[in-house]
Amino acid sequence: MSDINEPRLDLKSLPKEERLNRMRHSAAHVLAEAMVELMPEAELGIGPPIETGFYYDFRLPRPLTNEDLVWLDKRMNQSRKGKHRFQMAAISRAEAEERWAKQPFKLDLLKDIPDDGITQCTHAAFTDLCRGGHVNHTAEIGAFKLMSIAGAYWRGSEKNPMLQRVYGVLFETAEELAAHEQQIEDARRRDHRKIGRDLDLFALVDEIGPGHVIWLPAGATIRRELQRWIEDLEIDRGYQHVITPVVAKRELYVQSGHWDHYREAMYPVMEREGEEYVLRPMNCPSHIKVFQNDQHSYRELPLRIAELGNMHRWEKSGQVSGMSRVRIMTLNDAHIFCADIAQVESEVEGVLRLMEEVYGILGLKDYRYRLSLGDPDDTEKYVDNPPMWEAGETLLRDVLQRVGLEFYEAKGEAAFYGPKIDVEFKTASGKEETLVTVQVDFHLPAQFGLEYIAEDGARARPIIVHRGVISTMERMVALLIEEYEGAFPLWLSPTQVVVVPIADRHIPYAEEVAAALKAHRLRVDVDARGERMNAKIRDAQLRKVPYVLVVGDREAETQAAAVRARGGKDLGAMPVADIVAMLREERDTKALGR
RNA sequence: GCCCAGAUGGCGCAACGGUAGCGCAACCGAUUUGUAAUCGGUAGGUUAGGGGUUCGAUUCCCCUUCUGGGCUCCA
Incomplete structure (x- = not known):
């Protein structure tokens, strides 16, 4: 064994990220030290730093409890006070195998480490197989808190055993830790599931089934506005909307390849009179049938077929969540049938520009x-056709660069039939979700033998671009609820205005004001309850209604209303005609009002 | 699907194994109010469903369903 300790490290000289990673990774060691003390039989997995802290995976003789977490936290703090030095050492394979003879996961890790690269780290009485990256001693690990216990597969594969993962958050100072906890609190407040319930936007009821969303009137209003908008945008850009059935014969999906590659994610087959039907998980095959309904000349391409239709995907039970991960979803989908690569490029570019416009407005x-x-080594998951993949990938990369969008590349994330561009966003709770994808597809045109008549009269095979823009209505609305914290811009607000009569005698005038607004398709409620004005204003604020119009004697006399904007700003009394003009302008420009 | 934790009026929560209570909301009445909660009253629960232990189960055990945090997978 040879000591390969780094010279004493000046933490302050490191970039913050590097410093935090060292603190977090060191804290994971301290956690493992505590765990081994709590349960000497613990088998150790890995303990890396992550975005807000660290985790360590263990296989334990019994499930961990919250009390264990408290104990471990306390024990870790003791170790911190001990100011134990983290000491690295290079060891031989024989030494390592002996030391971790009873640690199957460490032995598994050892297999992947070259003989001359095996190092261990010791602090206090605890030694772990480790490549390094620590702080000097345990007193330098910063402010941490053990957060939760979770299950995690060894090496992230469901074929491997399930371990118990302990998550901790860690920051340099107690203040930063407190700020992070505040952030978690804020995220809870933004959670679309909570806001959706509070504002009666949607409901998920046990009897209807997990992942099957009920859009309540308020949520359905938001959805309808989005839907009208995106369909208009698509029409402007030459898309043609179709309506195709949600059920089709199983055979259709056999031909498309979905049955082979996607069966597990489909609802089970329905069988009657010897025929097998399935609920569609995607509508590409249907749109292909639309294309095949006529002969097409090169002059008609690109042909843009769009549909906002229901898709049905059997998400695994542990995966369904609120409206962001559902089993029945309404997909903003289109298939663009292109004559050649040049068309594919310009169409993909058009889609990317549409996305930028739409996300900008929202x-x-x-x-x-x-x-x-794709992954050329994984012929199980992906259609096996290397030149096709090559061409698609190069093309998408080029277009992204040409449009000037920043992007990163990820191997093994493609659709089974081709590479794609994904747009990812973060939910309030920090989880990454895919919003939409753009895919270049050479596969389905071949499967279905698609053809068009080329300029020279010969038959040629089109290429399909699959694309979404506003994702599924479910996921987009979930995202928007969190983005706006329920306070939707005027054009999307389910109730845009609440008129508050000060006393009962003002109700007729309040109705009059409401009618004037409704004549311009503004969504208005009159709050005629026998409550005090203040209570009505408060309720409207809590419902996140953009405008409250207070009407009393003064307003009734002058055909006016006192305008109070969401958030409490008092705009004073305005003539009703001016209010209408102001709201129409704000609505029609889709102003964000922020 | 896997690991862990949960499920109590519409919502948020309480109840040493002794047949469920609070706040808000709802409903009724009084009040008629000038920019975030008027007062009083009424009603509402087979404690997710099923089984078991017990003289007795919201409470303990088992199964199912659903929810949450993760893992894996995906729009």
């Missing part, structure tokens, strides 16, 4: 593009 900023590539 005020979404926290998203990123991912170029999702």
Whole structure:
């Protein structure tokens, strides 16, 4: 064994991220030290730093409890006070195998480490197989808190045993830790599941089934506005909307390849009179049938077929969540049939520009593009056709660069039939979700033998671009609820205005004001309850209604209303005609009002 | 699907193994109010469902369903 300790490390000289990673990784060692003390039989997995802290995976003789967490936290703090030095040492394979003879996961890790690269780290009485990256001693690990216990597969594969993972958060100072806990609190407040319940936007009821969303009137209003808008945008850009059935013969999906590659994610087959039907998980085959309904000349391409239709995907039970991960979803989908690569490029570019426009209007900023590539080694998951993949990937990369969008590449994330561009965003709770994808598909045109008549009269095979823009209505609305914290811009607000009569004698005038607004398709409620004005204002604020119009004697005399904007700003009394003009302008420009 | 934790009026919560209570909301009445909660009253629960232990189960055990946190998978 040889000592390979780094010279004493000046933490302050390191970039913050590096410093935090060292603190977090060191804390994971301290956690493992505590765990081994709590349960000497513990088998150790790995303990890396993560975005807000660290985790360590263990296989334990019994499930951990919250009391264990408290104990471990306390024990870790003791170790911190001990100011134990983290000491690295290089060891031989023989030494390592002996030391971790009873640690199957460490032995598994050892297999992947070259003989001359095996190192261990010791602090206090605890030694772990480790490649390094620590602080000097345990007193330098910062402010941490053990947060939760979770299950996690060894090496992330469901074929491996399930371990118990302990998550901790860790920051340099107690203040930063407190700020992070505040953030978690804020995220809870933004959670679309909570806001959806509070504002009666949607409901999920046990009897209807997990992942089957009920859109309540308020939520359905938001959805309808989005739907009208995106369909109009698509019409402007030459898309043609179709309506195709949600059920089709199983055979259709056999031909498309979905049955082979996607069966597990489909609802079970329905059988009657010897025929097998399935609920569609995607509508590509249906749109292909639309294309095949006529002969097409090159002059008609690109042909853009769009549909906002229900898709049905059997998400695994542990995966369904609120409205962001459902089993029946309404997908904003289109298939663009292109004559050649040049058309594919310009169409993909058009889609990317449409996305930028749409997300800009919605005020979404926290998203990123991912170029999702296939994996030539995985012929099980992906259609086996290397030149096809090559061509698609190059093309998508080029277009992303040309449009000037930042993106990153990810291997093994493609659709089974081709590479794609994914747009990813973060939910309030920090989870990454895919919003939409753009895919280049050479596969389905071949499967269905698609053809068009080329300029020279010969038959040629089109290429399909699959694309979404506003994702599924479910996921987009979930995202928007969290983005706006329930306070939707005027054009999307389920109730845009509440008119508050000060006393009962003002109700007729309040109705009059409401009618004037409704004549311009504004969504208005009159709050005629026998409550005090203040209570009505409060309720409207809690419902996040954009405008409250207070009407009393003064307003009734002058055909006016006192305008109170969401958030409490008093705009004073305005003539009703001016209010209408102001609200129409705000609505029609889709102003974010922030 | 897997690991762990949960499930109590519409919502948020309480109840040493002794047949469920509070706040808000709802409903009724009084009040008629000038920019975030008027007062009083009434009603509402087979404690997710099923089984078991017990003289007795919201409470303990088992199964199912659903929810949450993760893992894996995905729009």
